[in-house]
Amino acid sequence: MNMCKGKIVIALGGNALQSEKNEATAEAQLAVVKKTCEYIVGIVQEDYEIAIVHGNGPQVGRIVLASEIASNITPAMPFDVCGAMSQGYIGYHIQQGMKAALKKIVGREIPVITVVTQMVVSQDDPAFSNPSKPIGPFYSAEEARLLEKEKGYVMKEDAGRGFRRVVPSPKPVRIVELDTIKRLWDSTIMITAGGGGIPVIEKPDGALEGVAAVIDKDFAAELLAEEVEADALVVLTAVEKVSLHYNTPDQRELDRITAAEAEAYIAEGHFAPGSMLPKVQAAVKFAKAKPGNKAIITSLFKAIDALEGKTGTVITQ
């Protein structure tokens, strides 16, 4: 990676991993990931140094479900182990996609690896008593009621699309593998803090213990961006720009805003919790962390244009 234009941490949204039909097969995911990687490699070709942080809500939920259903024949895996599994197979797909796209588009090899990443969270995080992160498949209201009764799941309606299991989503505090990530940065494209990182708590003796939770990948990407002193946090999702009055006749897209303006819009309730809100909150945190920091929220397809200042919603100090 020569003549670097800047260091960026990319947070990859659900549409970068799953088909519009939400097909849950590994084959469907790999097909989507391969296309996604062609856009990401376009960013590498523009001479940005990148790290990739992906989501894992649908995937970790399905691994947990499969493990629970098979528990009469093989021991169920703890939730944190399921999170590690999701990092492994999503990372594996991205590695394959990146390798193929690098060969096709850039024409040279750049090492790409997945770093199984642990993320320290606080045992006292209020999120543990207020589950909010949707995982796994969608259910009808009737199925949701049954799951609550029979399995003790907490079920919530997810943006008008049906009911999903929700789990605690504590804030990321410390990236355990940070030193390694920093050391590899110059030579290697890393898929790291996938699914927000495997949530672990730190015992008084320093031992780490996995906990049942899913960290928001936008917050994890933000923390990574601060730690590696990235120039930009690039949050890639399904929309080209963030809007005020989203999905109403008064909808207005935002181009360049300050962190203070974004905070005012947050207070006015413009961004849906669990979807756009964490992205804007992460963007604000990064923008405020250091003068010159830039956070961009845009679509995968518009990422390069947004990096060139032509589109996207850009949040700065």
Ligand SMILES: Nc1ncnc2c1ncn2[C@@H]1O[C@H](COP(=O)(O)OP(=O)(O)O)[C@@H](O)[C@H]1O
């Ligand atoms: N104010 C807003 N402006 C733009 N999009 C919004 C807004 N509020 C909610 N959204 C929705 O949030 C989605 C992004 O959240 P989500 O799909 O959960 O993220 P991810 O891409 O990480 O999977 C957008 O595609 C859009 O449908």
Ligand SMILES: NC(=O)OP(=O)(O)O
């Ligand atoms: N961990 C995480 O934020 O996953 P999603 O993006 O799938 O919700």
